[in-house]
Amino acid sequence: xxxxxxxxxxxxxxxxxxxxxxxxxxxxxxxxxxxxxxxxxxxxxxxxxxxxxxxxxxxxxxxxxxxxxxxxxxxxxxxxxxxxxxxxxxxxxxxxxxxxxxxxxxxxxxxxxxxxxxxxxxxxxxxxxxxxxxxxxxxxxxxxxxxxxxxxxxxxxxxxxxxxxxxxxxxxxxxxxxxxxxxxxxx
Amino acid sequence: xxxxxxxxxxxxxxxxxxxxxxxxxxxxxxxxxxxxxxxxxxxxxxxxxxxxxxxxxxxxxxxxxxxxxxxxxxxxxxxxxxxxxxxxxxxxxxxxxxxxxxxxxxxxxxxxxxxxxxxxxxxxxxxxxxxxxxxxxxxxxxxxxxxxxxxxxxxxxxxxxxxxxxxxxxxxxxxxxxxxxxxxxxxxxxxxxxxxxxxxxxx
Numbered sequence: 001x002x003x004x005x006x007x008x009x010x011x012x013x014x015x016x017x018x019x020x021x022x023x024x025x026x027x028x029x030x031x032x033x034x035x036x037x038x039x040x041x042x043x044x045x046x047x048x049x050x051x052x053x054x055x056x057x058x059x060x061x062x063x064x065x066x067x068x069x070x071x072x073x074x075x076x077x078x079x080x081x082x083x084x085x086x087x088x089x090x091x092x093x094x095x096x097x098x099x100x101x102x103x104x105x106x107x108x109x110x111x112x113x114x115x116x117x118x119x120x121x122x123x124x125x126x127x128x129x130x131x132x133x134x135x136x137x138x139x140x141x142x143x144x145x146x147x148x149x150x151x152x153x154x155x156x157x158x159x160x161x162x163x164x165x166x167x168x169x170x171x172x173x174x175x176x177x178x179x180x181x182x183x184x185x186x187x
Numbered sequence: 188x189x190x191x192x193x194x195x196x197x198x199x200x201x202x203x204x205x206x207x208x209x210x211x212x213x214x215x216x217x218x219x220x221x222x223x224x225x226x227x228x229x230x231x232x233x234x235x236x237x238x239x240x241x242x243x244x245x246x247x248x249x250x251x252x253x254x255x256x257x258x259x260x261x262x263x264x265x266x267x268x269x270x271x272x273x274x275x276x277x278x279x280x281x282x283x284x285x286x287x288x289x290x291x292x293x294x295x296x297x298x299x300x301x302x303x304x305x306x307x308x309x310x311x312x313x314x315x316x317x318x319x320x321x322x323x324x325x326x327x328x329x330x331x332x333x334x335x336x337x338x339x340x341x342x343x344x345x346x347x348x349x350x351x352x353x354x355x356x357x358x359x360x361x362x363x364x365x366x367x368x369x370x371x372x373x374x375x376x377x378x379x380x381x382x383x384x385x386x387x388x389x390x
Contacts (some may be wrong), residue, residue, distance in 0.1 A: 093263070100271045100289075106282045115282050 111183075125183070132181060139174050162186070229254045229353050249310050249358040250321070253302035254351060258294050262325045262350035265291045269323040269352065276361045277303060277318045295323075295352060302356050312358050319361035326351040 026033075092098075106115055109122035116122040136157055144150065154171040158164065159180040164173055167187070180186065232252040240247060258265070268291050272280040281299060284292040299320075306312040328349030335345040 094270075098267075100267050100287065102271065103283060103286055106286060115285055117286055 128181075129183070132184070136174060136176060139176060143172075143174065157184075227254065227256070249306065249312050251302055251306045251310050251312070251318075251356040252353070253298060253305060253356070254353040255294065255298050256351045257328045257349045258291070258352060259347075260291045260294065260350055261348050262327050264289065265295075265325040265350050265352060268292055268295055269325050272320055273323050274361055274364065275320055276316070277320065277356065278316055280320055291352075295354075298352060298354060299356075302354060306356060306358075317358055317360070318356045319359065320354060321357040322353070322355040324353045326353065 103117075105118045107118055108114070109116045109125060112122060112124045114122060114124045140155070151172050155174055156164065156168045156171045157174045157176060159176050159178060162180070164171075229252055232250075237247065268284070268287065268289060271283060271287075272295070275283070277299060281296060284296045284299070303315050303318065306318060307315050312318065328351055330349070331347045332344050333347055335343045337343060
């Protein structure tokens with residue numbers, strides 16, 4: 001599209017300005033025809049993040065809904081915006097649901113008098129029984145002499161001053177050198 | 188001048204200070220007790236001595252202060268246990284602590300038993316069950332920074348936290364718990380507050 005510009009000589013300065021503007025327009029619209037072949041534009045320093053160099057200048061006809069830019073690919077993580085004050089922290093830490101509940105299921109053991117929970121064995125009595133069991137097991141180990149020597153017969157534990165009855169005919173007898181404890185009932 | 192010189196030389200030796208107030212045995216300038224470690228404020232509270240009570244006054248209940256320093260536990264976690272036993276009788280507190288699963292429960296139980304024994308031995312408490320816990324508090328001990336190794340040669344700084352535990356036993360049954368404030372009470376207080384407003388900084 002060629003436009004002839006006829007300007008009279010008295011408006012010399014205006015003509016010069018108009019010529020320069022026209023030249024720039026031509027070079028911008030048809031860079032390969034007019035003007036110097038400029039090297040392709042591009043950012044000199046590749047930086048990630050919001051666009052420091054406007055990239056729309058290269059492709060003027062590029063639509064906004066084109067390929068996804070760098071901004072859509074970033075996943076923003078949740079982070080606290082403000083510091084939680086000590087008052088707010090205290091409200092959360094001292095809320096009644098966070099406090100320790102008072103236990104209402106504690107009783108006294110009728111055997112030894114120590115405290116016990118209602119649905120759990122008394123700790124002291126259990127420890128007593130455990131200790132006696134350990135000593136009986138030591139006696140059994142001494143009698144057997146080694147592992148895998150358990151006899152096919154039953155075992156009976158007899159304390160001081162006790163004799164084996166007719167019921168303990170074929171059974172293995174383990175002797176303990178102490179008085180029979182009150183909780184270990186003899187058959 | 189000789190006499191003055193001698194007086195000046197011997198001015199540091201004052202014979203009246205060589206003997207204690209009793210006047211029998213000489214004072215030793217060596218520290219026999221561990222006075223280099225600072226005695227904390229809570230321990231000093233046991234040393235106050237009140238003047239003898241007048242015949243008409245009600246009997247002042249015995250107060251026993253005890254604490255344990257530098258327990259290897261967090262002060263925030265210990266606070267929950269301290270809050271649990273505040274205001275309970277000593278037997279109830281020992282029962283609750285015995286069946287608590289927390290690490291600090293064992294430590295606090297030991298402290299309470301020690302304090303009970305101290306009360307009976309030194310502070311003239313007649314019945315060891317007649318004590319209740321008036322105050323139980325936790326404090327921050329000395330923190331130490333250490334390196335915590337992560338994978339791939341990374342490391343972070345971790346804090347080893349310690350705490351103190353303070354308890355005050357008072358003779359007598361525990362005070363009854365305060366009834367919760369009703370809405371009516373709160374409303375009455377609010378109205379009272381509004382009524383008691385005056386003009387400030389005026390003639």
